[in-house]
Amino acid sequence: MNDSRASKPVLAVSLLLILCIGLAAAIRMAGSAPTYDGRSTDVSVLQQDAHAYDDSGADGVAAVMVNENNEKTAADNVVYSVVFNYRGYDTLGESFILIGAIAGTTAILRKKGNKASAAIVGTRGDAGQEPLKVVSYRTDQKSRTKYRRKPVIVKCAADFLLPFATVYGWYIILHGAMSPGGGFQGGVLAAGTVLLVYLAYGLTGIRKVFHSHFLHYSETAAEIVYVCIGLAGIAAGLHFCFNFVFPAGREESAMLMNDAVGYHVMAGISCLLIMMLEALDTDDGSSREEKKS
Amino acid sequence: MILVNYAASFFLIALGLYCMAVKKNLIKILIGMGLCDYGTNLLVVSVGFNPGGTAPIFTAGEIHPGMFFVDPVPQALTLTSIVIGACTTAMVLGLIIRIKAKYGTLDSTEIRRLRG
Numbered sequence: 001m002n003d004s005r006a007s008k009p010v011l012a013v014s015l016l017l018i019l020c021i022g023l024a025a026a027i028r029m030a031g032s033a034p035t036y037d038g039r040s041t042d043v044s045v046l047q048q049d050a051h052a053y054d055d056s057g058a059d060g061v062a063a064v065m066v067n068e069n070n071e072k073t074a075a076d077n078v079v080y081s082v083v084f085n086y087r088g089y090d091t092l093g094e095s096f097i098l099i100g101a102i103a104g105t106t107a108i109l110r111k112k113g114n115k116a117s118a119a120i121v122g123t124r125g126d127a128g129q130e131p132l133k134v135v136s137y138r139t140d141q142k143s144r145t146k147y148r149r150k151p152v153i154v155k156c157a158a159d160f161l162l163p164f165a166t167v168y169g170w171y172i173i174l175h176g177a178m179s180p181g182g183g184f185q186g187g188v189l190a191a192g193t194v195l196l197v198y199l200a201y202g203l204t205g206i207r208k209v210f211h212s213h214f215l216h217y218s219e220t221a222a223e224i225v226y227v228c229i230g231l232a233g234i235a236a237g238l239h240f241c242f243n244f245v246f247p248a249g250r251e252e253s254a255m256l257m258n259d260a261v262g263y264h265v266m267a268g269i270s271c272l273l274i275m276m277l278e279a280l281d282t283d284d285g286s287s288r289e290e291k292k293s
Numbered sequence: 294m295i296l297v298n299y300a301a302s303f304f305l306i307a308l309g310l311y312c313m314a315v316k317k318n319l320i321k322i323l324i325g326m327g328l329c330d331y332g333t334n335l336l337v338v339s340v341g342f343n344p345g346g347t348a349p350i351f352t353a354g355e356i357h358p359g360m361f362f363v364d365p366v367p368q369a370l371t372l373t374s375i376v377i378g379a380c381t382t383a384m385v386l387g388l389i390i391r392i393k394a395k396y397g398t399l400d401s402t403e404i405r406r407l408r409g
Contacts, residue, residue: 023303027296034342043356044358046351047351061366070351079369097380178352180350185372
C-alpha cells in the first residue's frame, strides 16, 4: 500500500510531463512546413501524359512517388501503389505478422490433455461426423438452449444485414485500386460477418456456417499466391512486385495481389474471431459450473 | 487547424498511457493500448496532411488544374500500423481469455498475488 501511495504523485507528474511535451511538440509541428508540398506537382498535366512530365523538380520520396506513379506502376491510387509496388516486401512482412498472430493465438488458446480442445480449431470441421461428436461431448444441452434463447429481432436484423456487410467488405477489397480502401481494410470488414452470425445464432451457428479448418489453410494459400505474383516480376527479368498491366484493359497484377491480401486478412481475422469465441464459450461454461458448485 | 489533430493525437497517447498505468482491469489496460495505437495512427496521418490537398488518387475525370495531393507515404505506413495494432489486440485478448480461465479474475493485482 505504501508503495502505491508514493508512486501516485510520480505517475501524475510523469503523465503531465508527457502531455506537456506532446502539446509543445504539437504546436511546433503545426508551425512547420508540410512534409510534401504537392503544389509543385501539376497533377492534371501529370495524369494526361505521365511520360512527358518533367520529373527533375521532384523533391523527396513522396514527390518522386507521385511524379513517377503513372509512368512506373500504372495504378491510379498512389497509396495503393506504395503498398503493393514500392513496398511490396513490406506488405509481405505485414501479412506474416498476421500469420504470427494466428499462430500465437492458437498456441495460447490451446488446451492440453483435454479432448474438447479439438473444438478450438484443429481437427474439427474436417469431416462431417467428428465435430458433431465433439459438440455433443461438451455441454450439448446448454448450447442448444442458448441457440433457442436468441431473440428474434437480433436474428432478423442479422439476416437482413449479413449480405450487405459481406458485399460492402468485398467491395472495399475489389475496388482498392481506384478508391480509398484495399485488402487490409476490406478484409477486416468482411470478417466482421463472423460477429454478426455470433450475435444472431451463437456459437452453434458459427460451428454450422464457418469452416474454420478450411479458412486456416486457404489463408496460407492466399499468402503463397501473393508471393507467386510478386515473383512473376523476377521471372520476367524485372523486379519483385512488378506491376504487369494485362492487355485486355485497366487490370493489373497488383490488383490480384490486393485481392490475395484481402482474402488473407478476411480468413485470418475470421479464424482469430472463431478461435476466441470458442475459447470464451468453454470458459463461460466452466466458470458457471464453478459458481454453482 | 492541423494543431487540433496533433494535440488530440498526443492527448490520446497520454490517455492510453494513463489507462495502462493506473487501471487494474486487464480489459481496461487493453483499451489503453488501443488508445495509444490510435493516437499514433492519427499523428502519422496528420503529418502527411496539407491544407487544401486531395486524396492521392488519379481518378479519371476528377483531377482539375490547380489540384494537388497530400503526402501518400504516411497513409501507406498507417496501414501497416493498423494491421499490427489489430493483431496485437487479438493476441492480448487471447491471453486475457486464458488468464480469466486460469485465475478466475481480471484484476491484475489479484493475478500477481501468490497462491498456495
